[in-house]
Amino acid sequence: MEIKKIKNARGEMTVPGDKSISHRAVMLGAIARGETRISGFLPGADCLSTIDCFRQMGIDIEADGENVTVKGRGLHGLSAPRKTLYTGNSGTTTRLLCGLLSGQSFNSEITGDASICRRPMRRVTEPLSQMGAKISGEYCPLKITGSRLHGIEYDMPVASAQVKTSLLLAGLYAEGGTIIREKEKSRDHTELMLKAMGADIDVSGLDVCLKPVPALTAQEVIVPGDISSAAFFMVLGAIMPDSCITIRNVGINETRTGIIDVLKSMGAKIKLENVRVSAGESAADITVSSSHLTGTQICGALIPRLIDELPVIAAAALFAGGETVIKDAQELKVKETDRIHAVVTEFKKCGADISETDDGMIIRGGRTLHGADFKTYGDHRMAMSLAVLAQLAGGASSLDDARCVEISYPDFFDDLYRLG
Ligand code: S3P
Numbered sequence: 516m517e518i519k520k521i522k523n524a525r526g527e528m529t530v531p532g533d534k535s536i537s538h539r540a541v542m543l544g545a546i547a548r549g550e551t552r553i554s555g556f557l558p559g560a561d562c563l564s565t566i567d568c569f570r571q572m573g574i575d576i577e578a579d580g581e582n583v584t585v586k587g588r589g590l591h592g593l594s595a596p597r598k599t600l601y602t603g604n605s606g607t608t609t610r611l612l613c614g615l616l617s618g619q620s621f622n623s624e625i626t627g628d629a630s631i632c633r634r635p636m637r638r639v640t641e642p643l644s645q646m647g648a649k650i651s652g653e654y655c656p657l658k659i660t661g662s663r664l665h666g667i668e669y670d671m672p673v674a675s676a677q678v679k680t681s682l683l684l685a686g687l688y689a690e691g692g693t694i695i696r697e698k699e700k701s702r703d704h705t706e707l708m709l710k711a712m713g714a715d716i717d718v719s720g721l722d723v724c725l726k727p728v729p730a731l732t733a734q735e736v737i738v739p740g741d742i743s744s745a746a747f748f749m750v751l752g753a754i755m756p757d758s759c760i761t762i763r764n765v766g767i768n769e770t771r772t773g774i775i776d777v778l779k780s781m782g783a784k785i786k787l788e789n790v791r792v793s794a795g796e797s798a799a800d801i802t803v804s805s806s807h808l809t810g811t812q813i814c815g816a817l818i819p820r821l822i823d824e825l826p827v828i829a830a831a832a833l834f835a836g837g838e839t840v841i842k843d844a845q846e847l848k849v850k851e852t853d854r855i856h857a858v859v860t861e862f863k864k865c866g867a868d869i870s871e872t873d874d875g876m877i878i879r880g881g882r883t884l885h886g887a888d889f890k891t892y893g894d895h896r897m898a899m900s901l902a903v904l905a906q907l908a909g910g911a912s913s914l915d916d917a918r919c920v921e922i923s924y925p926d927f928f929d930d931l932y933r934l935g
Contacts, residue, residue, distance in 0.1 A: 516917040518905040521935020524758040528930055530745045532557035532581060532738035533766045534923050535676070535704050536796065538607050540736040541565050542615065542684070543705075544585030545574040545593065547712050549733030553583040555764075556738055560921045561605035564627075568608060571596040587733050590687060595621035599656065602627040604851060604893075604922055606634055607677055609655065613639045614681030617648035618688025619661040626656035630851050630893060639681045642669050646685055646693070666691035666726075673846065674819040676701035676770075679723065683709065683716075686725040697721040701819045702770040707795035708736070739766035739798035744924045746774050746824040747899045748934070752803035753783040754834040754907055759804040760934060767797045773821030775801075777828060781808040781835055808835035810880055814842035822846055826858050826900040832878040833867050834907060841875035851922075852892035861889050861901060865908045886910035895922040902931060 532555040542565065544551030556562065558580050566576050566583070573594035575586040602608040602625060609627055613636065616623045626632065637653040644650065645667050649660035666689045671678060679695055683705055686693030698721070706723060709716050712731040717724045745765045752760035767775070767787065779785055783806040787799040810832060813821070821828065825844060832839035847854040859871040864887035868879040886908045891898040898920050905912035920927040 516914050518902050518912045518914060519932055520906055521932060524748070524751050524755050524760050524934040526934050527761045527763060528748065528934065529763050530740040530748070530765065531559065531924055531926070533741040534559065534561060534743065535607065535702055536736070536738045536766070537562040538565050538611065539680070539704055539708050540738065541569060541576065541583065541585055542611060543708055543712055543731060544587050544733060544736070545569045546590050546615070546687070547587040547731040547733040548589050549587055551585040551587060551733040551736060553585070553736045553738060554581060556581050556583045557741065557923065559923045559925055560603055561608065561923065564601070564603040564605045565608045568600045568602065568612060571598070571600060589730060591620070593619060596623055599624040599626055602631060604628050604630055606631065610636065610639045610677040610681050611684060613650060613657065613659065614643060614684035616659045617643050617646070617650065617662060617685050618664040621661050623659045624656055625659065631655050635849055638673060638675065638678050642667065642678070642682055643685055645669070646682070646689055648685065664689035666693040668694040668696070670696045671698055674699040674701045675846070676705070680705040683723065683725050687714070687727055689727060692724060692726045695723045697723070699816045699819050700770055702768065704768065704796070711794045734794065737793045739796060740764045741923070742766050742771050742774065743823045745801060746827050747903050747927070749774065749778060749785070749801065749803045750827045750831045751903050751906065753778060753806045753808060754831055756805050759802065761800055761802040763800045764798050765801050767799050770820055773817050774824040774828065776817065777811060777813055777821060778831065781811050781831065782806055783808060808880070810835045810837035810839040810878070812840050812842070818843050818846070823896060826854055826896050827903060829858050829862065829869070829876060829878055830900050830904040833862065833880050833882070833884065833904065835880040837880060839878045839880065842872070844875040845873070851894040852897065854894070854897065857892045857894065857897050858900070861897070862904070864889065865904070865912070884908040886912035888913045888915070890915050891917065891919055893919050895919045895924065899924065899927055902928070
């Protein structure tokens with residue numbers, strides 16, 4: 516697909532609902548008592564995979580675009596799926612289901628697409644087995660034998676909200692309390708939603724402590740726009756001349772706003788307005804305008820707060836003066852594709868000065884870039900980052916497969932071209 520070019524980016528927009536919150540609203544809604552009404556749901560392929568899996572376990576879910584109603588059947592209301600649950604491209608669906616299904620009274624099997632079958636599952640199966648779970652294998656397809664679980668105290672070796680959530684979901688079915696200690700704080704949407712639904716959960720610094728309760732209670736969930744989707748337009752607004760974009764109603768949960776901190780530290784003009792809070796989740800309107808960026812260092816506790824935004828932040832760094840160093844980001848290697856290798860390989864095609872390191876990359880900005888025929892590796896965030904980069908590269912650019920934006924942002928290209 517040829518990437519069309521816009522001259523500048525001006526105007527107001529919204530982005531689709533937060534992917535992490537959308538998944539959790541369906542999953543927790545399914546095991547709560549009562550009806551969970553979700554507005555602002557992300558009808559992207561990953562979240563539709565989650566809906567599909569729960570329908571297969573007997574949950575009645577009415578889905579009409581952004582409005583979804585989940586008719587919860589309580590903690591013990593899921594029924595045995597008749598066939599293998601298919602999670603598509605969704606790591607979140609796969610890993611969270613491992614935790615949730617471990618403590619059921621039935622057996623199940625999970626698999627996904629080729630990318631999912633390559634992604635490491637040991638990070639969830641290992642601690643879950645310490646809780647008494649029986650899961651075969653370290654890669655999909657995984658067979659889960661429903662078992663009696665007990666709580667554990669677990670020090671997480673990697674900062675991962677998927678692992679943390681998987682253990683918390685198992686903890687709902689375990690005997691005794693579950694304590695999870697994070698190395699660095701990862702996104703906390705599960706903790707906030709569980710609390711709102713009446714779970715016995717305490718968070719103190721990097722410790723999360725959960726005790727089982729007889730029931731969760733359905734809640735209305737208002738999903739804000741996904742900051743990981745807004746990120747593409749935040750970067751575009753900052754790097755394009757004569758641009759100013761306002762993105763309305765974007766989630767600004769502190770565990771997700773690393774991109775705002777980094778762009779600000781690079782000198783981007785960013786303004787947050789109309790902050791509101793719903794069930795612990797904050798949202799705001801974000802305005803970004805053309806800026807002179809300078810390189811920066813991105814490492815440590817900041818990484819989990821912007822892990823999904825690193826490909827587009829790397830694109831921003833190409834247009835910043837000086838060097839940008841990204842460290843401590845080994846996790847990028849086990850995302851939908853190896854995002855360190857993919858970013859470095861593709862960015863080099865257009866003349867970028869970028870090199871791969873063991874745990875990140877080094878980017879020297881300010882080079883003149885030319886268009887190229889890019890590969891997306893079937894990775895939605897690669898496709899959108901390359902589309903942003905292509906706007907500022909001289910000449911034509913194309914993507915080998917742009918359909919993968921369906922995963923998290925089906926209307927991405929319409930929204931991009933409308934700004935021009
Ligand atoms: C997610 C957690 C992150 C993130 C992913 C969504 C979640 O993964 O990259 O896109 O919803 O919990 P990790 O937990 O593997 O860091």
